[in-house]
Amino acid sequence: METVPDDAPVPALLADLVDVALVTKPDLQMDRVSLTRLFEDEMVAVVPAGHPWARRAHLTARDFDGADLVLYDFYDQKRIPSMPLPIPAGARPARITTMPVVTDLVVEMVAGGQGVTVLPNWVAAPYTTSHGLALVRIGARPLTRTWFCATRTGTHPPHVEAFVEELTSRLRAPRTTGPDGPGS
Incomplete structure (x- = not known):
């Protein structure tokens, strides 16, 4: 293989x-x-359990304005072609930090307060308890x-x-x- x-x-x-x-x-x-x-799988925001978004029913594009995002490096907007960011259209994050495609690394950055991320629900769910994280729906209808x-x-x-x-x-x-x- x-x-x-x-x-x-x-x-x-x-x-x-x-x-x-x-x-x-x-x-x-x-x-x-x-x-x-x-x-289809659902993309969710992953935040520390104490983050203001943690108790929200869902997030909007405006919620992402000014946010610090930690994303896999295939979302690097300098790449050609670049991948659309996994956030609602019109959102304007303050900073985007891209990391190698190593979920543990991205999760550790979020758990350490270095920003928020967006991951598939099934990828992020196992980390909620072990890393004190919360998963938040993106949009009133799930972002899939x-x-x-x-x-x-x-x-x-x-x-x-x-x-x-x-x-x-x-x-x-x-x-x-x-x-x-x-x-x-």
Whole structure:
């Protein structure tokens, strides 16, 4: 099994480095692959339990104005192409600190009071008790992202077809949080 950088699954697929990719974010070459919709997960704000947002029912774009965000480095706005920030449109954070895609590192920064982050609910939930964090819905309607199984167009070897079929059947099941959380 081959792994590729988080920001290059579609190019790796097109270069025959991998046969299947799980993707959530747009790619300039997305129209050159076949996509199968799998599931949606909810993105939530992650804050220390004592943070003013911790008791809020949900956050708005205005809440993010002036906030210090700690995000994975694929949200670095200097990258080309840059990923849209996982916050409501129109929000104007004061500072964005980007970190390697190491959840423990981002969580430690938030727990240490260095800012707030936005993570998938199923990723953040295990840290709430151990790190004294709270998860807060973003928007009156949940901020979600859609996961897809991406393959090259055309026919595939039987083992790839079987893998995609198994993956699709398991990840399309009804869920309330994500691949490993309740409802999975």
